Amino acid sequence: MIKVSVFYASGDGKHFDIGYYCDKHMPMVQRLCGAALKSMAVEQGLSGMAAGSAAPFMAMGHLYFESLNAFQASFGLHVKEIVSDVPNYTNIQPVIQISQVKI
Amino acid sequence: MIKVSVFYASGDGKHFDIGYYCDKHMPMVQRLCGAALKSMAVEQGLSGMAAGSAAPFMAMGHLYFESLNAFQASFGLHVKEIVSDVPNYTNIQPVIQISQVKI
Numbered sequence: 001m002i003k004v005s006v007f008y009a010s011g012d013g014k015h016f017d018i019g020y021y022c023d024k025h026m027p028m029v030q031r032l033c034g035a036a037l038k039s040m041a042v043e044q045g046l047s048g049m050a051a052g053s054a055a056p057f058m059a060m061g062h063l064y065f066e067s068l069n070a071f072q073a074s075f076g077l078h079v080k081e082i083v084s085d086v087p088n089y090t091n092i093q094p095v096i097q098i099s100q101v102k103i
Numbered sequence: 104m105i106k107v108s109v110f111y112a113s114g115d116g117k118h119f120d121i122g123y124y125c126d127k128h129m130p131m132v133q134r135l136c137g138a139a140l141k142s143m144a145v146e147q148g149l150s151g152m153a154a155g156s157a158a159p160f161m162a163m164g165h166l167y168f169e170s171l172n173a174f175q176a177s178f179g180l181h182v183k184e185i186v187s188d189v190p191n192y193t194n195i196q197p198v199i200q201i202s203q204v205k206i
Contacts, residue, residue, distance in 0.1 A: 003146050007159075022205050043106050043202035051171075056110075056200050068154075097159050099146035102125050 001038070001101040004063040004071060008092040009056065010045065016058040018044050020089040026061060029075070029082055036074035038064045058092065068098070104141070104204040107166040107174060111195040112159065113148065119161040121147050123192040129164060132178070132185055139177035141167045161195065171201070 008016055022042055030037055041062040045055025065071040075082070086094070111119055125145055133140055144165040148158025168174040178185070189197065 002149070005146075005163075018205060026206060040206060041204070042206040043108075044205050046105070046171075046201045046203055048201070049199040055202070056198055057202075060108075060202065068149075095159055096152040098149045098151070099158070099160075099163065100149055101144070102121060102147055103129060103143060103145040 002065050002068055002071060003099045003101050004065070004075070005097045005099065006061040006063075007057050007095045007097070008059045008090055009095065010054060010058045011092070014058060014092050015090060016092060017089040018042075018059060021059065021061065025085055025089055028085060029063065032078040032081065033063070033074040036065055036070045038066065040064065058090075064101070071098070105168050105171055105174060106202045106204050107168070107178070108200045108202065109164045109166075110160050110198045110200070111162045111193055112198065113157060113161045114195070117161060117195050118193060119195060120192040121145075121162060124162065124164065128188055128192055131188060132166065132181075135181040135184065136166070136177040139168055139173045141169065143167065161193075167204070174201070 026040055026042060030040065043060045045057045045059060047053050047055050063075065065074070129143055129145060133143065146163045148160045148162060150156050150158050166178065
């Protein structure tokens with residue numbers, strides 16, 4: 001299984017609409033990817049390790065696929081539509097990582 | 104539910120023993136935290152969005168707790184023992200984020 005993580009880093013002047021992301025953007029990604037998208041997850045940053053410290057990321061979104069091929073054959077076909085929705089919920093340039101799920 | 108994510112950033116001269124992390128470190132964290140730790144996850148970085156690009160993080164570990172209080176009352180009591188194990192698998196200074204699970 002692979003995990004595609006999208007990180008939205010905190011910073012001055014940055015904003016992120018978590019409601020739009022959860023209610024509109026991620027369901028759109030689910031619809032476009034179809035059954036190839038095995039599951040997804042969203043988190044909103046609360047803090048760093050110490051209570052009250054700044055969270056490195058305002059939000060993170062995660063998409064799980066069986067393989068890189070399954071990712072590229074689904075998400076890969078809809079990148080333009082997915083990316084064009086980003087300005088509707090944030091002004092943060094996301095950082096993306098593809099990982100192998102170990103546990 | 105909250106998620107405690109531990110990020111191990113890639114970089115020159117950095118190393119990370121994913122076998123030790125999965126087979127020794129994370130089971131130790133599970134044992135120390137007990138039932139307060141609802142689940143955990145580990146990923147190993149493969150790439151960025153583009154095939155062949157560098158992964159921002161060599162590895163990530165995630166711990167799920169019902170609440171901040173549950174985290175502090177379990178993990179919080181064992182921080183010293185957990186942190187003292189880090190040099191056994193990596194020379195990377197981890198970055199930690201506590202997040203609210205939204206999806």
